[in-house]
Every structure is written in structure tokens, then in C-alpha cells.
Amino acid sequence: MAKQHANWSPYDNNGGSCVAIAGADYCVIAADTRMSSGYNILTRDYSKTCKLADKAVLASSGFQADVKALQKQLAARHLIYQHQHNKQMSCPAMAQLLSNTLYYKRFFPYYAFNVLGGLDNEGKGCVFTYDAVGSYERVGYSSQGSGSTLIIPFLDNQLKSPSPLLLPAQDAVTPLSESEAVDLVKTCFASATERDIYTGDRLEIVILNADGIRREFMELRKD
């Protein structure tokens, strides 16, 4: 007799896509605001982004209950850090903390696919991309979630340096201006919305730079 499998899962996938792009002195983090379950839409107005520190913003798709729990954990740990060090956490520090927090639950993971964006200690944009158990890497741009398979190839085409065999390699940090990066993000989501049923409704864009933090919204197709 084959092993019986559970007819109940502790996880659900609420869909959605996240993107982050790092610039020379800015970082753009974006996510759609649709929350779904199966073929149903639960709400068209749910934020997947969370400001963890002055210079670190997290965008996560996946199971939003786990995402919320993860955000709360990180926020509490950040408070403790501030008490002990008398300052806010830097983005690279938060990146390591996020990785450790995820791996802590290696054998009952947070079903969260994360992209952390912000400014590093030198003020340059940085993006860190994760899997569900904390493996992470600093990159110039990344996408996670249901639309990521559609978005990443497009960003590769626009931002990635061609193979070093053809042309000399470029810096990971994008040579785009802030407004160009924001437009690129809007284009990504407009395209992903067309073909991914779980992405749509509205796009929330968070822009981090030396002047502080700014938020923009764009309507997406609702079908």
C-alpha cells in the first residue's frame, strides 16, 4: 500500500509577483496588490511590501500568513538591534538576519519568496534575492513570485550584461536613472499581468534613495 498523504496542507499560495532593481544611489522595490487563493481573488488591495528599516524594504510573495509572521519577527528583532546598537540596521545586516531567520525554520519553512531592497552602507542601491529557506545572493535586480518566470527573462534582456565572451562584464548595479528604473518596473508588471492570472489589480512601487522613501501606485488589469 502506497504511503498515505495528508489531505490537509498547512500552506496556501496567495500568488503575486515582486520585483526589485538596484541603482547607483536608489533602489526600486515593487509588488502587485492582488491576493488570491486557487482561482479566487481574496482582495485586490493587499500590500506585499514592508519597510523593515530606514534603508531596507522587503517584498514577499507566497503564503501571506507566513509572510506576515516573518515580517513581525524581523520587526521585533530590529527593535532589539536598535536598543543594543543605538542605530538602524543596514540593508546588508538585515539581509543576513533574514537569511538566518528563514533557515531557522529549515524543517517547516516560511512559504515566503523574498526580495529585499535598499541602500548599502555606501548609499548604493542593493537587492538581495532569497529562496524559502534562506539561501541568498546580492544582485542588481531580481523577481520572485508567480510572475517571476515572465519578468526575470525580460529584466535579463534589459539589464544583464551580455556573456563575457562577447563583451566585457558590467557592474551589477544598473546604469539606469531612477525614473527609467520605475518605468521599467511598470513595463514588467504590465506584461506579467497579461499572462499570469495571479498578478494584477494594482502595482505598488517603493523608491528608496538618499532623500528618503517614496511610494507610487499604478493600476493594472483586473482580470
Add this chain to the structure above:
Amino acid sequence: MFRNQYDTDVTTWSPAGRLFQVEYAMEAVKQGSAAIGLRSKTHVVLGCVNKANSELSSHQKKIFKVDDHIGVAIAGLTADGRVLSRYMRNECINYSFTYESPLPVGRLVVQLADKAQVCTQRSWKRPYGVGLLVAGLDESGAHLYYNCPSGNYFEYQAFAIGSRSQAAKTYLERRFDNFMDSSREDLIKDALMAIRETLQGETLKSSICTVAVVGVGESFHILDQGTVQQMIDAFDIAGEQEAPAPEPDADAEQGAAAEPGAGADQVGAVDEGVAPMDI
């Protein structure tokens, strides 16, 4: 203090029904430099005197931010105060995490008092040698509590602890009827006047005192030196010097001798930069 037969252990009662170790712990509070607190309906102000051991060293941190809505000023063994502040911060974070709302001040002081009581009933422990003025704001309004080493706590309209606190208390007793309806500025002014009372003639400058405020729409934060000095000048408080220069020296010596044995007088330089958590 005279040596007593019944004061070796905190778990030994005296025939008169006293626990001497607990009372000695409360003496430690009286030896620390002064801390004062006062509250109105909407704000609570904490102030303390910063006495450095010598000109070469920095002064100890006596006011700690516990959460956005709670702060604490301590007098006595500063090391004990630091440890208790860490406990309070932890409690606030855990409560916030579970209930997504700020920990009510009254609950926090009870937890603190229970923690202090434990140390009065274990033979392998000693009471905390620090008195805490807890200032906080919650749904039921602005509160000021005093937690003492015995495990007792009281709510106050205004209070002062530490050395020469009686002078401040006398000042506050005369004025406290008006505090409930005071404006924020008047409350801070009264705090500065009370601090000045404890200095006994020494000029009041922002370099020797620290003031912190919490209120409706205002997170707990320590006022920066510039602002405090402006207020001292504006209210013309620095003014009345009864005694000439020799007094401050005598005061400094008294202050230094008054924090005995604790040894924790060498603390790292106070961070006066732009710190989001003004601890």
C-alpha cells in the same frame, strides 16, 4: 548605618519585622544622583542630574527609552538599572508582537515589581539596588510610577529620588496641584526648576542634566542639549546662584563618593549623534 545582627541575609527577618537587606538596597537608591518625574494629563517629563566621576570621564546614562510610549529614569546602582531596562524593553517587544498594541504602563510596573520581589525572598539573590521612575502613556492616560527595590510600586503626580531629592520634592509638593492641567512647556520648566533645587546653588546648565518627554502624539525621547539650554535660558532658571565657585567642587566630590562600590562609573561616551532610539 549601624551593623545589625539580622542583616546578613535577605531571607532573615529582624525581631521588629524588618528585612534589613531590602532597606539597605533602598539606601543605595538614596545615594544615587537625583532623578525627578512629573506628569500632566497628556505628558510626562523625566529629568536627572548627570554627575560624572571626574572631569575626564563621561556621565552615566540614567534615562532609558523602553518603548515609544514608555521611558524610565533610574537612581542607584546604574548597572542594575540597565539590566532592568533591558527586561522592560523585552517585555514591551513581546507584548507588541503578540497583541499588536503597546504594553499598558500599569502592567509593566507590576511585572517589574514582581521581579524585584523575587530577589527579596531568595537566599542566593540580592535585591536590585536601583529605584525606577517609569513614565508612560497608554489608553488610560499619562502615568508616572516609582518602583523601589522592595518590590513596591506607587503611582505619582510628581516624584524625586536620589541624593538631595528632598529639595526637589519640596518644590514639587508646592506646585503639584497645577500639574494636571499644565502645558508641555510648563511641565518641562517645572522639571528643570526641580532639578535645579537638587543642585543646591550650582548653576543649572544643560551639560549637567538630562530631560526626556513622552506625551500624546509624542514618542518618548530625550531632549537634546541645545533645546534644554534654550529652555533654561528662556525661563531664566539658571539665574539664582546662592553659593560661589567652591560649592560645585564640593558637590562633585559628594556626588562621586555617593555612588560607592558599584564601580560602574566608567561607561562609554553617550551617543549624542542622530540616534533613532534615544536610549
